[in-house]
Amino acid sequence: MADEQFDAVVIGTGQSGNPLARAMASHGWRVAAVERRYVGGTCVNDGCSPSKTIDASAKVAYLARRGADFGVKTGPISVDMHKVWERKQKVVLGSRDGNATSLAKVSTLLMGEASFAQDQPGNGQFALDVTMNEGGGTRRLVTPRVFLNTGERPHPPKLEGxxxxxxxxxxxxxxxxxxxxxxxxxxxxxxxxxxxxxxxxxxxxxxxxxxxxxxxxxxxxxxxxxxxxxxxxxxxxxxxxxxxxxxxxxxxxxxxxxxxxxxxxxxxxxxxxxxxGRTPNVEALHLERVGVHQGDKSGHIQVNERLETNVPGIWAMGDVKGGPAFTHISYDDFRVIRTNVLEGGDASIAGRMTNYTMFTDPELGRIGLSEKDAAEQGRKVRVASIPATKIARLDEMDQSSGLLKAIVDAESGKILGGVALVESGGEMAAQLQLAIMGDLPYTALRDAVFAHPTRAEAWNNLFTSFQDGQP
Incomplete structure (x- = not known):
């Protein structure tokens, strides 16, 4: 088995690994990307893309049954789950195949399981053995840089039966x-x-x-x-x-x-x-062969604020390092590493604001601190909260379930966080995020002139309705 030399090896092609491999290839490096299952990672294959595609079908079924509520007569509603599945497959395969094709054009894409070899070369180099999925056989990769993006998988509890x-x-x-x-x-x-x-x-x-x-x-x-x-x-x-x-x-x-x-x-x-719950995909890597530290019982790979492990030359990104397991967090991990490794910068994940959306209907969009977070930090805050029934646009659409809530620093008036459990809640939370990024006080949203009738007008209503009754 002859050694194959690369400037970098990326293990896992999720929302960190895929763009990083391409960025390093564009930088002129010889890059190997190793993927044991499907290019694109959880988001493309098992998470965001398929679930949101299926969810769209579910919402159509729900609205069809509610037709009479809007004065629209419909007949009996039935669901063809095979058609739902086919639609999901079309979206997933289109994204997966597109990612694989573009990645293979700029890097050596190996479909197989990677592990650190038992015999390491030393001198700042790492040896990885890749057991290929098709045709069997093993390829030995040698590189001074390894980037781990192996993600997580569902983890069942210990339960009798x-x-x-x-x-x-x-x-x-x-x-x-x-x-x-x-x-x-x-x-x-x-x-x-x-x-x-x-x-x-x-x-x-x-x-x-x-x-x-x-x-x-x-x-x-x-x-x-x-x-x-x-x-x-x-x-x-x-x-x-x-x-x-x-x-x-x-x-x-x-x-x-x-x-x-x-x-x-x-x-x-x-x-x-x-x-x-979920657990990190680390077993096959044999991290002990190179001395990479893992967390406590969770098994996630330990990294610093620059996403470096304790072993120089090895980084971890995305879900496998622990922390918020969201696609946008994983992609930002890529940006941090690209900035530091390729551009000589000093990017960090320290202080990164957490935001996410749960795609129920209505959506639950979250940004920054919750009321509980603020209390645990001992911060003096004011809390604004209104029911979705106070948002005219949602009332007109008969989608007025939920609430809107924001946490404001009591002294400065700066927005610390909030939640939008409303229709298009993820987009509403993004509006609040922009205000936080711009370091705006809550009064900027309270007094803004938004088009009527839009969801954005809700910020006018929210910030004139503090729980303590103060303006």
Whole structure:
């Protein structure tokens, strides 16, 4: 097995690895990109693209059933899940193939599993063995720079009987060719809740089981309660403080024995989705062979603010390093490394503002500090909050479920964060983000002249409605 020398090797072609490999190739480096499964990573293949495509179909089904509410008569509504799946596949394959083609044009794209070799050359060089997917065989890559973008995968809990039943995860549920009769979901995080609403709108009975006291654990209590009301109004049954003791049954009848404040009960569904967490893809890398440090029991790769590991010449980016597991965070990791490695800059992830959107309907867009975050930091703040019914545009569209909330520094009047649990909430949160980036006081939005009737007018309403009644 002859050594192949590269200026850099990127392992994983997600939203950090793919653009980084291309940027380094454009810089004149000889680059190898190694991918064990599909080019594009989770977002393209198992996350954002497929789930949002399926969700669009679910919303059409929901609106079609609501036609009479808008004075539009419709006939019986049915869902062809095979057609939904075909539409999802078209979007995914188009993006995947496009990414693979463009990446292969500028780098050596190897489809296989990479690991650090047992025998390392030293002298600032790293040896990687790539077991190829097709045709077998192994290729030995040698490089002074390794960039790890191997991501995460669904991680089932240790639960009696779970291994004996055929359950779904966030990847396999998007391959369903039929609407489940009764979908039981274990967990009530963002992934779980998006799928819960999606499938209840397709026509399934849906039950969500959450061992914590509330759904959407990272949100303020009032936001989580509002979201719960919206989902229950859609027909989703939600059990919180629900500890699952064991799983029994088989195809078409999976039973979870659950202990709640009301005692023990059985919940039986035709399908079970396990959405309780994810774990980093690190095992195959054999990080111990080069001494890369991992986190505590999570196993994520430890990095500094420049995304460097403890081993010079090895970086980690995206979900595998831990922290917020969002596509836009992963892409920003790429920008940090590009700036530092290729441009000689000094970029850092320190102080990076976290923002995200949960794509329920209405969306939950978040930026910056929550009320809980501010309290934990001991900050003196003012909280503005209004129900979505106070937003004229949403009322006109009959989409006035939810709320709008912002956290403002009590002394400076600067906006610290907020949440938009409203229709197009992700876009609304982005508007607030721009104000924060511009270091604007809340009064700039309170007094701005926005076009009427638009969603943006909601900022006028919000910032004249502080909870303490002060202007």
């Amino acid at each position: 779970l291994d004996s039943v055929q359950y779904l995860d966030s990847t396999s549920i998007m391959e369903l060719q039929e609407v489940p009769e009764h979908l039981v979901i274990l967990g009530a995080g963002y992934i779980a809740l998006e799928f819960a609403q999606m499938f209840v709108r397709f026509g399934a009975k849906v039950t969500v089981l959450e061992r914590g006291e509330k759904i959407a654990q990272h949100e303020d209590d009032d936001v989580a309660a509002c979201l719960r009301g919206i989902l229950e109004a859609d027909g989703i049954r939600i059990l919180t403080c629900a500890s699952v003791d064991r799983v029994t049954g088989g195809p078409g009848a999976i039973t979870l024995t659950v202990t709640t404040d009301d005692g023990e009960q059985d919940v039986t569904g035709s399908h079970l989705l396990v959405a309780t």
